[in-house]
Amino acid sequence: MSLLAVAGCAPSAGGRAAGLMFVVTQVPAGSGGLRKASRLDLDGRYPLGSRVALVFAGARPGDVRVLSAGLASAGAPAVSPDGRRVLFAGRESAESRWAIFEVNLRAVWGRPRKAADLGMDCADPAYLAGEGIVFSCGHKRGPWSLYSASLKTGGVERITFGPGDAFDPAPLRDGRLLFSWADLASGRPAAALFVVNQDGTWVEAFAAAHPRDSFARRGRRTRDSGVVFVSGDAGSHGRIERVEMRRPMVRRRALATGLSDARSAEPLPDGALLLAGRSTQDGVFRWREGGRLEPLFADPRFTAAEAVPVAASGPLKGRPSTVDMARGSGTLLCYDSNQSDGVVGPHRGSPKAARVEFLAWKDGVEAPLGWSAVESDGSFLVEAPADLPIRVRTRDFRSRAVSTCGWFWVRSGEVRSCIGCHEGHERMATNRLIKALRHDARRLSPMERRDRP
Secondary structure (H helix, E strand, O other), rough: HHHHHHHHHOOOOOOOOOOEEEEEEEEOOOOOHHHHHHHHHHHHHHOOOEEEEEEEEOOOOOOOOOOOOOOOEEEEEEEEEOOOOEEEEEOOOOOOOOOOEEEEOOOOOOOOOOOOOOEEEEEEEEEEOOOOEEEEEEOOOOOOEEEEEEEEOOOOOEEOOOOEEEEEEEEEEOOOEEEEEEOOOOOOOOOOEEEEEEOOOOEEEEEEEOOOOOOEEHHHEEOOOOEEEEEEOOOOEEEEEEEEEEOOOOEEOOOOOOOOOEEEEEEOOOOOOOEEEOOOOOOOOOOOOOOOOEEEEEOEEEEEEEEOOOOOOOOOOOOOOOOOOOOEEEEEEOOOOOOOOOOOOOOOOOOOOEEEEEEEHHHHHEEEEEEEEEOOOOEEEEEEEOOOOEEEEOOOOOOOOEEEEEOOOOOOEEEEEOOOOOOOOOOOOOOOHHHHHOOOOOOOOOOOOHOOO
């Protein structure tokens, strides 16, 4: 039986979107869902009656196939690379935890099966290479972290460890994961876009949130080497923005989609975008830059929270893992701790770094972890505990603080290097033998009381 017959929908009679099929999250109109300032408040984001449905462009409101049948609430769909399966978050009752479910689009009467349940709320699933999935999990008061799991073995591994919320993961073509990150330790938890390997190694900033924004979320790689995402401020309408993979920190622009409130943007095979949001009406739209906004589907009983195309996207890439859980620590190499962008890092004329101190985030507070000397060329090589949120502070010869970096972590067995202290994102290391490599990685020494935060 064809998928068309299974869906029970009819494609549109004509137009560029004829035959386009997508999965949409429908939130009951007037329910007060879609709270932008509380992305991880799943009960508020997907209130009772929210559902995930399969729809054809041009279908009537009653001609949809509900994929989350039997669940009290559902949302955050993701389509498999072969276009045959759908993951989404759901809960079985108002009192149930949010778990990850999967449904087979080719099953006529298929009901969603539970794919992952970690004993806490889980959302924002995505498919990985080799029957793997990734999703965000946490408690109502946070923090939320990313977890990867195998659909074959059921094995689960946590892959982010910072003092904040990690959510909205999406695979990139090079095998990394793009995700949103809100640093809860900064005092202003604005969500920016970050990238990390699928094993949790090499986390780094990708595109910072604009100073006026409170969120940058649902980052998605386009077909032409860009990334689109939803941005906005608390209580305001969302907009679609774009950065380029080549220079994501500096080339950012808002797209004139014609939506007064944008909620999701997903690339289509022809280079256009599938959008969910509000224009003259609420619904799902197709849009190409320089073209008109083309309505595809609307249902006055529901608000369209997200829309994801059902199309084969091709096999996903993986990356070999460097994690060795037997080590229990990772290695940090800095080429020159005095090198900086002159804005966030040490300013021009700042004293040279003589030592580096490591601060850890434990039980919701910042605590001293240890210190190490810095070589005369500004380099250092240290061994740090694995899977622990840490940041580095440099001090001069008089023990005065020079600069402090943001939070990151190292996985067990990971060897991580940096060029400097908040160096420019387009800088490369000088081709020279650095002094820190003349000895083994140093273990951190206990911090002196007078230097403790």
